Amino acid sequence: MLLPSHTLLALAAGATLAFASTAASSVDSRTERTTWPDGAARGERTLVESASGEWLAEGPGRAWHRTGQLSEEGVWSKGERSGPWRFWHLDGSQRAEGSFVGGERDGEWTTWFIGGAL
Numbered sequence: 799m800l801l802p803s804h805t806l807l808a809l810a811a812g813a814t815l816a817f818a819s820t821a822a823s824s825v826d827s828r829t830e831r832t833t834w835p836d837g838a839a840r841g842e843r844t845l846v847e848s849a850s851g852e853w854l855a856e857g858p859g860r861a862w863h864r865t866g867q868l869s870e871e872g873v874w875s876k877g878e879r880s881g882p883w884r885f886w887h888l889d890g891s892q893r894a895e896g897s898f899v900g901g902e903r904d905g906e907w908t909t910w911f912i913g914g915a916l
Contacts, residue, residue: 828853834864843874852877863888872898887912 826847832840843859854877863869867890872883878901885893891914896907910916 838866
């Protein structure tokens, strides 16, 4: 199984990576779940095998801070962030909100300081 290089680089020392295959359609897909070294959830997204055999993130994705607080949430399309995404500070207050097109920030973004001040 060949993983995207960005997946391998995202793992911290002691972190784990697990896959769960699904056969709900003719497209081969796997749920990628990463954990922090202490076993807490770090990220979750679906990977879909492209025609070239490359595994690309597709569909909803989430990531968490080491504390378990949600850190980001959005949708992946062909391995890139796409559409609206939201990000949170470690204290749980919202950090940023905006959209991606082709993996790049697009349009107006709103950012907040820790605690919620704009």
